Amino acid sequence: MKLYSHLLNKSDLLLAATDYLHDKGFYPAVAHCSYYSCYQKIKHIWLYDMRRTEFDLSSQNGNSYRIGSHNFLINEIYNHIKINCNNCDYRTFYTSILSLKKLRVKADYENSSFDYDDSRKSKILCHTILSILKTH
Numbered sequence: 001m002k003l004y005s006h007l008l009n010k011s012d013l014l015l016a017a018t019d020y021l022h023d024k025g026f027y028p029a030v031a032h033c034s035y036y037s038c039y040q041k042i043k044h045i046w047l048y049d050m051r052r053t054e055f056d057l058s059s060q061n062g063n064s065y066r067i068g069s070h071n072f073l074i075n076e077i078y079n080h081i082k083i084n085c086n087n088c089d090y091r092t093f094y095t096s097i098l099s100l101k102k103l104r105v106k107a108d109y110e111n112s113s114f115d116y117d118d119s120r121k122s123k124i125l126c127h128t129i130l131s132i133l134k135t136h
Contacts, residue, residue, distance in 0.1 A: 005048060011040035015130065018123050027119035034126035035100050039070065040095075041133045042077045050080055070101070071083035077133075085135055093132045100125040 008029070014037035021029045046052050060072055074097055082090040103122050107114045 005044050005049070005113045007040045007044040011037045011044065014040065015126065018126060022119050024029075026052055026088060027106035028114040030119040031100070031103045031114065031122040034122040035104035036131070037126055038097060038100060038129045039073075041130060042073055045133065046073060046076055048059075058099060068122065072112075074098070074101075081132070088121055090132075093129060096125045100129065 014033040017032050017033045021033060046057065078090060078094045081093055082106050100122060103118055106112060
């Protein structure tokens with residue numbers, strides 16, 4: 001029996017929000033929702049597919065403080081995909097998630113415009129990442 005994952009539900013809801021927000025012109029929010037849709041799926045893989053725990057994640061204090069908890073988890077999932085998935089494009093996963101993260105930082109923190117094209121790129125990257133993660 002597969003356990004219900006609230007993380008997958010959140011990922012799906014955030015993905016659905018990206019289209020709505022993009023269509024309404026709320027472009028910075030698209031980057032935020034796109035990134036966290038992927039991050040929720042990444043965390044789901046950590047907990048359910050890799051059978052790791054929240055404690056495992058929090059106990060990586062040295063690594064996560066040095067490189068950041070999100071980067072730590074991204075790196076772990078990248079290695080998991082690289083080792084366990086013969087037909088997955090793990091390089092595309094890695095470059096796409098880092099690009100999406102940069103767009104989210106731009107949208108959330110930088111004093112710069114975040115326009116239609118940035119929003120569209122965020123959506124495309126999100127779909128690319130989720131299609132790779134779907135195999136897990």
